[in-house]
Amino acid sequence: MGKIVCAMSVSLDGFMEGPEREIDWHLVDDELHAHFNDQLRDMAAFLDGRVTYELMAEYWPTADEDPQAPAPVREFARIWREMPKIVYSRTLESAAWNASVVREVVPAEVEALKARAGGDLAVGGAGLAASFAAHDLIDEYAVYVHPVLLGSGKRLFPPAAGRTRLRLAESRTFGNGVVLLRYARERG
Numbered sequence: 090m091g092k093i094v095c096a097m098s099v100s101l102d103g104f105m106e107g108p109e110r111e112i113d114w115h116l117v118d119d120e121l122h123a124h125f126n127d128q129l130r131d132m133a134a135f136l137d138g139r140v141t142y143e144l145m146a147e148y149w150p151t152a153d154e155d156p157q158a159p160a161p162v163r164e165f166a167r168i169w170r171e172m173p174k175i176v177y178s179r180t181l182e183s184a185a186w187n188a189s190v191v192r193e194v195v196p197a198e199v200e201a202l203k204a205r206a207g208g209d210l211a212v213g214g215a216g217l218a219a220s221f222a223a224h225d226l227i228d229e230y231a232v233y234v235h236p237v238l239l240g241s242g243k244r245l246f247p248p249a250a251g252r253t254r255l256r257l258a259e260s261r262t263f264g265n266g267v268v269l270l271r272y273a274r275e276r277g
Contacts, residue, residue, distance in 0.1 A: 138214030
């Protein structure tokens with residue numbers, strides 16, 4: 090059975106976006122982008138909220154057509170286009186690029202998807218990740234801490250109902266100063 094993996098970038102002070110929803114502080118160079126590609130290319134599907142899906146669909150379908158785009162960007166465009174995507178949205182009527190729309194996060198349906206997926210599932214979007222976390226559906230957190238203090242913005246983790254025990258599975262420092270902290274959910 091695959092895992093549900095939540096991978097997100099965060100500032101050192103815990104924000105996933107700035108006060109104006111900006112993410113221009115993300116330090117995604119070729120090394121980090123190649124790492125993201127290595128992590129995502131073998132996923133069984135991307136599970137995205139509407140906002141994340143729409144942002145991705147604005148850029149990635151044709152990003153590899155730009156001859157000036159770095160190799161990791163061109164590679165991710167192909168990964169994104171070909172990857173099955175499930176978009177969780179109450180308002181989106183349809184989705185393109187190998188995507189289907191699901192209205193609600195239903196834990197039993199997510200567990201069934203996980204059992205038949207044939208690989209790991211990547212959760213994208215802070216709102217969807219918070220919903221998955223509230224239902225205790227996330228098996229692994231990959232937090233990419235960027236060396237910046239934002240002071241305010243949207244927190245990566247909203248207040249939770251209780252404690253969640255995690256075990257450090259990996260840490261890695263990238264050349265640009267970003268640090269990966271990957272934690273597995275301890276169950277039972």
